[in-house]
Amino acid sequence: MxxxxxxxxxxxxxxxxxxxxxxxxxxxxxxxxxxxxxxxxxxxxxxxxxxxxxxxxxxxxxxxxxxxxxxxxxxxxxxxxxxxDRSVKGLASVTRNERFAYDAYRRFVQMYSTVVMGMPKEDLEQRLRVMKDRLGVKEDTAVPASGWKELVTEYKAYFRKESGTEFPDxxxxxxxxxxxxxxxxxxxxxxxxxxxxxxxxxxxxxxxxxxxxxFGNTGDTSGTGVCFTRDPSSGEKIFYGDYLV
Incomplete structure (x- = not known):
């Protein structure tokens, strides 16, 4: 393509x-x-x-x-x-958005831990909830860069405890x-x-x-979605899909 x-x-x-x-x-x-x-x-x-x-x-x-x-x-x-820990600083510099960079980092550590290593997703989600409660926020979008940095450290400590190895650098x-x-x-x-x-x-x-x-989460003007050139149910030749912003 x-x-x-x-x-x-x-x-x-x-x-x-x-x-x-x-x-x-x-x-x-x-x-x-x-x-x-x-x-x-x-x-x-x-x-x-x-x-x-x-x-x-x-x-x-x-x-x-x-x-x-x-x-x-x-x-x-x-x-x-x-x-x-090095490239996340580069991402923050390139995007001029430290909060976005560390949010992306914690998402990666969380996804790698659960998908690749098979660790329980709920254990990591619980750490996210505790962190938001401590900061007094309800939505992920309200978490500051410092919160995501803290969560990356917690996730890596959990990874080390569960796997006996360091998170791959x-x-x-x-x-x-x-x-x-x-x-x-x-x-x-x-x-x-x-x-x-x-x-x-x-x-x-x-x-x-x-x-x-x-990236679908860099700001209010970004989003994510999926599109098909055919209707998946009928095969009809029309554009079909959905999106999330």
Missing amino acids: TKIGLPVPAGFTISTEACDYFYKNGKKYPTELNKQVSDHVRKLERTTKRKLGDPQNPLLVSVRSGSARSMPGMMETILNLGLN DPIDQLWGAIGAVFESWMAEKAVTYRRVEKITGLLGTAVNVVQMV
Whole structure:
């Protein structure tokens, strides 16, 4: 899509064949995949003129599934990948919005902890509620940068306690964790059940789409949504979708 000039962010795709290999070979990756991912990360950095983990102008990516058949809500997604204690400062500088940068960081740590490591989402949500109560605010939008900084520290301490390791600082380590989580989500109970109910068969697995982040929460003029060129229910040739602001 980027090659034909459509206004979509740059990225690359790991094919369903890699997912098929993953499950047929004891959850190991094809030998050539490491170099392919590395090469395409470098290419993405050149295209975007940003770099993963860079403290001045960081590249952040989303890591999403890409099944040949739509399976809404069944597969896992990781957002804001590439943030660490250095690159978050670069994001704050580039966007001139420290509050947004640390909100993105805490979202990433929370998502990585639950999706990649399988930690209970409620444990992290409870820490968020306690922090907001302490600050006397009800909405996330009312939390100042200092609150998000505090929550990042709490989330990382929780991660260390639950996993016995530090939260991954290297964006490439983060990326491989996310790739594995997306592949793993193909055989998650809810995904398997959905395919059975919808009679979806004959697929090799899920692709993994690694795409430059586009933020839906930078301010009042940003949002997020999904759009189809056909009605998913009837197949009618009309634009269909929804959005959230």
